[in-house]
Amino acid sequence: GLTNTKEMFAKAVEGGYAIPAYNFNNLEQMQAILQACVETKSPVILQVSSGARKYANATLLRNMARGAVEYVKELGCEIPIVLHLDHGDTFELCKDCIDNGFSSVMIDGSHHSYEENIALTKKVVEYAHAHGVTVEGELGVLAGVEDDVVAEESTYTRPEEVEDFVKRTGVDSLAISIGTSHGAHKFTPEQCTKNEDGVLVPPPLKFEILEEIEKRIPGFPIVLHGSSSVPMDQVEIINANGGDLKAAVGIPEEQLRKAAASAVCKINIDSDGRLAMTAAIRKTMNENPAEFDPRKYLGPARDSLKELYKHKNENVLGSAGKA
Ligand code: G3H
Ligand code: 13P
Ligand code: ZN
Numbered sequence: 001g002l003t004n005t006k007e008m009f010a011k012a013v014e015g016g017y018a019i020p021a022y023n024f025n026n027l028e029q030m031q032a033i034l035q036a037c038v039e040t041k042s043p044v045i046l047q048v049s050s051g052a053r054k055y056a057n058a059t060l061l062r063n064m065a066r067g068a069v070e071y072v073k074e075l076g077c078e079i080p081i082v083l084h085l086d087h088g089d090t091f092e093l094c095k096d097c098i099d100n101g102f103s104s105v106m107i108d109g110s111h112h113s114y115e116e117n118i119a120l121t122k123k124v125v126e127y128a129h130a131h132g133v134t135v136e137g138e139l140g141v142l143a144g145v146e147d148d149v150v151a152e153e154s155t156y157t158r159p160e161e162v163e164d165f166v167k168r169t170g171v172d173s174l175a176i177s178i179g180t181s182h183g184a185h186k187f188t189p190e191q192c193t194k195n196e197d198g199v200l201v202p203p204p205l206k207f208e209i210l211e212e213i214e215k216r217i218p219g220f221p222i223v224l225h226g227s228s229s230v231p232m233d234q235v236e237i238i239n240a241n242g243g244d245l246k247a248a249v250g251i252p253e254e255q256l257r258k259a260a261a262s263a264v265c266k267i268n269i270d271s272d273g274r275l276a277m278t279a280a281i282r283k284t285m286n287e288n289p290a291e292f293d294p295r296k297y298l299g300p301a302r303d304s305l306k307e308l309y310k311h312k313n314e315n316v317l318g319s320a321g322k323a
Contacts, residue, residue, distance in 0.1 A: 082103050136175055136223055178224075222264045261318070
């Protein structure tokens with residue numbers, strides 16, 4: 001069956017790698033994630049956002065994830081699979097997921113006051129733990145759009161709060177803000193420098209904050225949201241085939257490798273998958289204008305997505321071979 005994150009995170013912190021947390025909204029994304037993780041023998045966290053529930057229907061998504069456990073057996077490798085609620089914003093939403101087979105939930109109280117965040121998170125933890133479900137909390141606010149809440153500037157996690165937060169809430173993992181953000185436009189061109197090839201290079205993540213956090217809660221599982229790298233080759237394919245993505249900048253993979261080697265044990269990636277699918281679909285449609293069978297463009301999109309995830313597991317997160 002599905003597992004919670006307890007043992008998975010303990011091993012990842014100990015082993016200096018991170019578990020991939022990939023979002024899914026449809027069948028092709030689910031297939032790509034599972035095929036990639038089976039082929040690289042990686043544990044995986046399947047993430048469902050409230051947007052995904054609205055788009056695809058909660059019942060269908062949940063049953064797809066249950067089917068995932070059987071599907072990986074058919075593929076020949078029983079990798080550990082977590083079904084996780086991404087950015088839960090209320091107790092009720094978390095409870096609904098816990099009551100309906102999720103093995104892990106995030107309660108994102110980061111936009112509330114510190115005390116309100118603690119109270120909400122603690123309430124979710126109590127209910128979740130009574131049902132064998134693990135909980136991710138968040139301290140600090142990511143820049144950009146976090147669900148419906150828009151944070152103009154990122155408020156980095158305050159290391160002096162983490163120990164108290166973790167103790168008082170009982171959370172199993174903590175998402176932090178050290179300079180990542182959601183989406184394909186993580187930094188404005190003004191925030192970046194240009195390298196010799198004219199490529200925008202973003203400012204580095206605040207590793208000094210991460211170190212300070214690790215000192216205060218040694219070995220505690222840390223989560224990084226907003227960790228897409230926004231590969232330029234994919235952006236170029238999109239733009240060469242009728243797309244219009246300007247100033248797309250992500251987190252360089254080197255920085256994620258460094259984070260994965262630390263107590264960061266879950267890395268969330270969604271936007272890179274969106275880019276890979278869009279690039280493959282645009283290119284296929286552009287090159288085959290008479291084609292109208294969705295499988296003919298969703299198939300290549302799924303293949304491209306699978307290659308992306310294998311690359312992340314093998315070369316960025318270090319989760320390959322850890323299942
Ligand atoms: O945190 C954001 C994730 O990429 C999910 O995005 O809310 O559009 O499904 P979404
Ligand atoms: P990206 O937008 O960088 O892929 O982040 C995804 C995420 O944090 C999901 O919770
Ligand atoms: Zn996120």
